[in-house]
Amino acid sequence: MALRNVLVTGSAGFIGYHLSQLLLAEGFRVVGYDGLTDYYDVRLKERRHQMLLQHEQFRAKVGLLEDFDTLHALVAEERPDIIVHLAAQAGVRYSLENPRAYVEANLVGTFNVMECARELEVQHLLMASTSSVYGANTDMPFHERQKTDTPLTLYAATKKANEAMAHSYAHLWNLPTTMFRFFTVYGPWGRPDMALFKFTRGILEGTPIDIYNQGEMYRDFTYVADLVRGIRLLIDTPPERPADPEDIAEHDSLSPAAPWRVVNIGNSDKVRLMDFVEAIEAECGREAVKNFMPMQKGDVPATWADATLLKELTGYAPQTGIREGVKAFVSWYRDYYEI
Numbered sequence: 333m334a335l336r337n338v339l340v341t342g343s344a345g346f347i348g349y350h351l352s353q354l355l356l357a358e359g360f361r362v363v364g365y366d367g368l369t370d371y372y373d374v375r376l377k378e379r380r381h382q383m384l385l386q387h388e389q390f391r392a393k394v395g396l397l398e399d400f401d402t403l404h405a406l407v408a409e410e411r412p413d414i415i416v417h418l419a420a421q422a423g424v425r426y427s428l429e430n431p432r433a434y435v436e437a438n439l440v441g442t443f444n445v446m447e448c449a450r451e452l453e454v455q456h457l458l459m460a461s462t463s464s465v466y467g468a469n470t471d472m473p474f475h476e477r478q479k480t481d482t483p484l485t486l487y488a489a490t491k492k493a494n495e496a497m498a499h500s501y502a503h504l505w506n507l508p509t510t511m512f513r514f515f516t517v518y519g520p521w522g523r524p525d526m527a528l529f530k531f532t533r534g535i536l537e538g539t540p541i542d543i544y545n546q547g548e549m550y551r552d553f554t555y556v557a558d559l560v561r562g563i564r565l566l567i568d569t570p571p572e573r574p575a576d577p578e579d580i581a582e583h584d585s586l587s588p589a590a591p592w593r594v595v596n597i598g599n600s601d602k603v604r605l606m607d608f609v610e611a612i613e614a615e616c617g618r619e620a621v622k623n624f625m626p627m628q629k630g631d632v633p634a635t636w637a638d639a640t641l642l643k644e645l646t647g648y649a650p651q652t653g654i655r656e657g658v659k660a661f662v663s664w665y666r667d668y669y670e671i
Contacts, residue, residue, distance in 0.1 A: 335361040335389065338567075339412035341445060342366055342419030343392060344377040346523050347460070347514075349384065351416065351560040356387045358564070363410045364392040365403065366419060371426070371433075372524045380521060397441025407448040414567055417445045417459040420491075423525055424464060424630050427487040438490035442497065450505045456570040457507055458563065461495055461594065463515045463552070463635045464488035472602070473552075473638040476513070476585035476594050485630040495594060503590035508570035512563065515598030515637045519556030519657055520664035528658070531609060532665050535616045541609075545627040549605040550634035552598040555657040558650030562597040565646035583641060598637025599650045611654050615662040 338355055342348035343364025352362045364384065368377050384390045391410075395402035397419055407415075421427075421437035442459070449457040466474045468482035483489040495511050502509040518528045534541040543549075570591065574580055577588030585594045613619050627633070643649045665671070 335359065336414065337361045337363065337410060337412045338414045338416060339363045339365060339407065339410065341397065341415070341417045343384065344368055344381045345418060346521055347517060347556060347559065348418045349380040349521055350519070350556050351418070351563055352384050352390065354560050354564055356384070356389055361389045362391075363406065363412060364390065365395060365406060366392065367396040368394055369396075371421070371423070376521070376524070396437075397444055398436050400444045400447070403444055404448055407452055411452060413455050415445065415449050415454050415457050416563065416567070417442065417457070420460065422487070422523070424485050424487050425628065426525070427485045428630060431486045434486050434490045438487075439493060442494045446497065446501045450501060450507055453507075455508065456567060457498070457509045458566060459494060459498055459509065459511050461491045461511045461513045462488065463513050463596075463598065463637065464632075465492045465495070465513060466635070467632070472634065473600065473636040474596065475583075475638040476596055476641055477583070484632065499587060499590055499592045502587070502592035506573065506591060508572070508591040509593075510566050510569070510571060511592075511594040512566065513594060513596050513637075514559065515552040515554045515596065515635055517554050517556050517559050518661060520661055522556070522661060527608070528612065528661055529665075531612050531620065532616065532662055535612060535618060535620045536665075536671055538618075538621065540621040540623040542623050542625050543605065543609070544625050544631060545633060546624045547606045548633065549631075550602045550636065551605065551608070552601060552635050552637045553603050553608065553654055553657065554597065554599045554650055555652035558599070558652050559597050562642055562646065562648060562650060565648050566595060566642075569645050583644070585641065595642050595645065596637045596639050597642055597650065598639050599652070600637055600639045602634060602636040603654055608654060608658075611658040612662065615659050
């Protein structure tokens with residue numbers, strides 16, 4: 333049986349690295365595409381790619397999503413069966429400082445990916461969205477059929493636009509497309525701009541950590557190994573255009589007009605931020621110097637996923653607890669930075 337060929341955009345990123353590792357371990361051939369941008373420490377991204385390149389079935393190309401010619405040439409050469417589009421300009425708070433980066437990477441770049449998928453007629457296009465699309469919604473846990481018309485940041489708005497763009501392509505070109513909404517992903521090899529990384533660094537260095545909304549924040553923390561397992565299983569579950577829209581189950585987000593679906597990938601567990609901090613303090617063996625601050629513009633007080641659809645489609649539900657996940661991250665952090 334021939335190896336299935338998967339293109340992973342953002343392969344040097346946090347999630348893309350872990351997904352690529354999993355796919356390689358399961359016998360896929362993986363082609364990575366990453367811009368190695370300097371949004372955070374490029375050395376961390378380069379190290380992830382170096383580790384992936386030790387596998388004979390991994391090949392990497394450096395290029396920006398906005399560079400259609402480079403991306404198109406790679407797709408035309410490699411002819412992937414499946415595309416998993418993870419690359420994006422990430423970060424809620426950074427979107428307040430540099431909104432243009434989000435338009436270029438998340439809108440133009442995603443359009444380029446969809447064009448390549450359409451031309452190649454891939455078996456399945458899977459693309460990352462975010463829990464941030466739920467915006468000002470307060471009815472929790474969030475489920476996929478809720479309206480997402482109140483994004484609070486440009487980052488969330490670009491991801492909502494990606495979902496709509498993907499639906500139109502799925503309808504027009506019969507392109508099986510799955511969008512997945514992530515909920516606060518954490519774990520080893522994580523991003524330095526995210527809370528776990530910043531909190532761990534601050535606690536170990538004895539410097540203050542910023543805690544927004546006076547600590548009254550709740551997040552559905554999702555361990556990265558759980559997340560990529562969910563993506564892996566969704567690869568084998570491409571949506572099909574329904575013969576009769578009346579046959580779509582009430583809880584299913586499958587479109588009545590296209591082979592398109594959106595799926596939450598979350599732990600289904602709303603965790604208080606201060607409990608998260610306490611777990612990090614326990615693993616680091618010292619107490620944090622806490623700088624309590626008001627809610628920051630664009631933030632939401634809580635996220636909480638209903639992951640029922642993921643389980644019904646794949647039989648899988650993320651389940652790594654905070655203590656276990658934080659322990660794995662702190663262990664990696666100490667090892668990586670030789671602390």
